[in-house]
Amino acid sequence: MATLPAPCIINSHQGRRCRRFSSPAATPHGHSTHLRRKVCAATASRREAAVARMPRLAHREVMLELAHQMEARLGPWLLPSEVPADVACFGDAAVPGAALGSVDVHRGAPGSSIDFMLEAWFHRALPTGGAIDITSLVVFLNGTTDAPHFLMELIQGGPSSLVVLLDLFPRRDLPVHPDYIDKYYGATSVDAHRINIEKIPQVRPYVSPSLLVRSLWSPTAVVVDIQCGEQGKEAALEEIVRGQLAHSAAELLHVWLNKCAGSVEEMEETEKEILVARDKMISTTSVKLNLSANLPKIFDKHVSDRVVAEIDKAFRGP
Numbered sequence: 001m002a003t004l005p006a007p008c009i010i011n012s013h014q015g016r017r018c019r020r021f022s023s024p025a026a027t028p029h030g031h032s033t034h035l036r037r038k039v040c041a042a043t044a045s046r047r048e049a050a051v052a053r054m055p056r057l058a059h060r061e062v063m064l065e066l067a068h069q070m071e072a073r074l075g076p077w078l079l080p081s082e083v084p085a086d087v088a089c090f091g092d093a094a095v096p097g098a099a100l101g102s103v104d105v106h107r108g109a110p111g112s113s114i115d116f117m118l119e120a121w122f123h124r125a126l127p128t129g130g131a132i133d134i135t136s137l138v139v140f141l142n143g144t145t146d147a148p149h150f151l152m153e154l155i156q157g158g159p160s161s162l163v164v165l166l167d168l169f170p171r172r173d174l175p176v177h178p179d180y181i182d183k184y185y186g187a188t189s190v191d192a193h194r195i196n197i198e199k200i201p202q203v204r205p206y207v208s209p210s211l212l213v214r215s216l217w218s219p220t221a222v223v224v225d226i227q228c229g230e231q232g233k234e235a236a237l238e239e240i241v242r243g244q245l246a247h248s249a250a251e252l253l254h255v256w257l258n259k260c261a262g263s264v265e266e267m268e269e270t271e272k273e274i275l276v277a278r279d280k281m282i283s284t285t286s287v288k289l290n291l292s293a294n295l296p297k298i299f300d301k302h303v304s305d306r307v308v309a310e311i312d313k314a315f316r317g318p
Helices: 031-052 058-076 180-186 191-198 209-214 234-259 269-298 301-316
Strands: 005-011 016-021 100-109 114-125 131-141 149-158 159-167 204-205 222-227 264-265
Touching: 031 058, 031 114, 058 114, 058 234, 100 204, 100 209, 100 301, 114 269, 114 301, 131 269, 149 234, 159 234, 191 204, 191 222, 191 234, 191 264, 209 269, 222 234, 269 301
Parallel strands: none
Antiparallel strands: 005 016, 016 264, 100 114, 114 131, 131 149, 149 159, 159 222, 204 222
């Protein structure tokens, strides 16, 4: 286990003391740091090997880079993965090579503000000749802070179409916490990325069929459907993904790593319990509405049950 840097007080916020851990890059070198680097390298190698089995897609390459950046910064605050090998890399025996997946989870180290980091990579070739590819990178924070979670999910249902869900996921009810909006969304200027992406001609709003899901996004969330047209438009989608989308995602991750990931907010115990309970309710509902309903459509029941159970364990906690 890595030795965590001591938190340092940086400012106050509505009478509370807000602290931030010093950067992981500043963690003293030593045996534990060396071990953590070896663990991160092993995780990256396992991730790349699992993803290499899937067809090459620009959005997967962008997400690989983001996951690498995330892990490089959060490494000292993450425990080694305990995900079973048949969840870290799996397929559907009934359709060899047509249904592939990889899920990995790192819980936060004691004393850090990280609850868990989850990444998921799914590919399913369809009988019609197309494919569906889903890539997710989610980091939930724990009750030591009320800072937003990081969430990015990319759903490619065709060679020239992509649904993008990218947000600093709020943990407060925003209408009654305008200071929270100012701190994490106004002062950080993250709305500029939503505006720039929505200016792209091929982009249109994505509307979730779930009313609950629609109510959870921040006002700066990128929730869009990129439609580049029929056959032969793959290059247009790749240009958008490697261009504006990659830039905005990297910038949003940078904001989250510097403003949210290491923060510690001093709260009353009751307030903290309400915050954590809200997180659990939202994450449990997400597993039920999204994964439990949709993964069986990609993999057979035996495989999907095993994967959903591991993801559910991450959201519910040990």
